[in-house]
Amino acid sequence: MAGLLKPLRRGVWRYLSDRDILVAAGVTLVVFVGSLGLVYVAHLVNVWRIAWRSPVLGNTRRALLIFGRMLVQDRPEADFIGRLARGRDNVLAGRADRVLLLGGSSGGSISEAEAGRRWLAAAGEWPAEVPVTLEQLSIDSLENLRHARELLRPAHAAPLPAVWLVTSRYHLARCLYLARRLGFDAAPIAAEPRLALSGRYIVRMLMEAGYLMWIDIGMRWASLTGNRRMAARIS
Template identity: 30%
Template sequence: MTTPRRPRARRFRTALIALALAVALALAACNVYVTSSARARITTLDALARPRAFAIVPGARVNDDGRPSLALQDRLDTAAEAFRRGLVRRVLVSADDGSGRAREVDAMARWLIARGVLAAAVVSDRGGVRTAATMSRAATVFGVRDALVCTQRFHLPRALYLARAVGIDAVGVPADRRAYPHQRFDDAREFLARVRAVFDASMPRRGGT
């Protein structure tokens, strides 16, 4: 006698639902873990407890005319203000300057220098293909040990989590100075990026990656 198809299909659907719930819970748990680990390390320039050796500015889009996108402008302006106020000694700008891309790092450096950051205080990292690479290279290539991370609020928890995972004593300042287009898309993408960050942090640390 063969097994009825209906009970078998019901068990299959139940298993799929259970698997989907488990995945959803795992994704949510990763997000809670990353955001909660960074909450106490998000501050303001006025409330910064002590000066930091570096400001770290993760890259973002540069327009075809060579100007940083609005979000990147605000990250850079926040870092420039921190430098002018004596809250950081150097500014590390990190982006992917790979083949066929705009020269993000050069655009970032020019923007900072035009706003009062000494050229000698700007450190360029052309290998920041992802936030994880930016923080790993900051620690292993550029010797950063303590830093102020300047990026948008939605991105700060992941950036701080990854910085601390490679041994950087980092705090962060939200660089939000306006409303940004496509924020809902960025928030959705960040939800998944935080999950990847947990896996990135669990991998063996390798210089320059």
């Protein structure tokens, strides 16, 4: 039973016991039904547009945030390897002044960030002037970015540096939304060379549109009702 429940402890599912999150889910359902699904379609178009248009190489030098993903036998799986490889390409092209590997424990003996570090070390060449920092406390994308913000801005009053967000194309829209709400000057870099709509990828994008709709409508509801506690979750 513990093994079956493990996936529910990660991502948005772990918030299902939270009253504010459930209220946001209820409001989202009402909006979805009331709009005849058009609000969901708008978010899906946004997920697709960002996935389609995002570049694979940055055009300026920024801090590089590479998002982790659940490990398989303490090793990065295919999506995570794609993110690491794309981040490394950008570092070697001079598009990064520092790198943060994001990701805590996903059930194995090491963190996602540490597994990423080991993969990069095994990949070979790495510029000595580009430091690598591990963020190993988070278990979802929001926590990734919150902890990255703390690492990039030790003094609260200091400005945040501009960042590249390196992740899979299906994941970019949600990461951009969260990063910008948290105060980042963020831009996307896609792990995959191009958007290839396989059956698995379509499912992932449909799910991401749902997550993004839930988060976005929840934040709008918090603003409308003056629920500061709820709004503070992504600020």
